[in-house]
Amino acid sequence: MADRHVPDEFPREPELGSVTGVQPKLLVREVDGRYVSGPTDEELLERYDICDDLADQLFQYASRKVATAGLSPDVALARAEKGMRLKVDAGAWDLSQAEVVWVMKRAHQLLAAKGDD
Numbered sequence: 001m002a003d004r005h006v007p008d009e010f011p012r013e014p015e016l017g018s019v020t021g022v023q024p025k026l027l028v029r030e031v032d033g034r035y036v037s038g039p040t041d042e043e044l045l046e047r048y049d050i051c052d053d054l055a056d057q058l059f060q061y062a063s064r065k066v067a068t069a070g071l072s073p074d075v076a077l078a079r080a081e082k083g084m085r086l087k088v089d090a091g092a093w094d095l096s097q098a099e100v101v102w103v104m105k106r107a108h109q110l111l112a113a114k115g116d117d
Contacts, residue, residue: 006048011098012038051099055106058084062111073111077104 006012019025028035039047062076071079081104087093088100095103 004045006044009102010044010048010051011096011102012044013096013098047099051095051103052106054084054095055103055110058103058107059110059114062107063114077107077111080107 019027026037028037030036031040058077058080061080062071062073065071065076065079066073069076081100084093084095084103085100088095
């Protein structure tokens with residue numbers, strides 16, 4: 001298997017949280033005997049795979065709508081984004097706002113590449 005990596009433009013946000021008290025605190029967790037702040041490489045790759053798959057699904061959806069309903073690519077992707085944001089806002093999908101933006105950017109890239117063929 002080829003060595004896979006997450007593209008540099010994929011969001012890498014630290015996990016947010018709060019801890020009460022007067023003194024400053026650093027939020028970390030223990031993973032395999034080490035303290036880690038933010039996602040591990042494996043967790044980041046998993047998030048990337050999820051978002052990349054979602055971008056591909058939105059691209060496929062938009063492609064179908066362009067072909068069958070006569071929608072423009074921008075309108076088809078705008079509708080897909082609206083539906084995705086509703087699911088994220090309702091808590092049905094666990095994506096950060098930065099990941100939502102990345103997914104839509106990736107779906108636009110895929111649709112533009114199809115148009116260049």
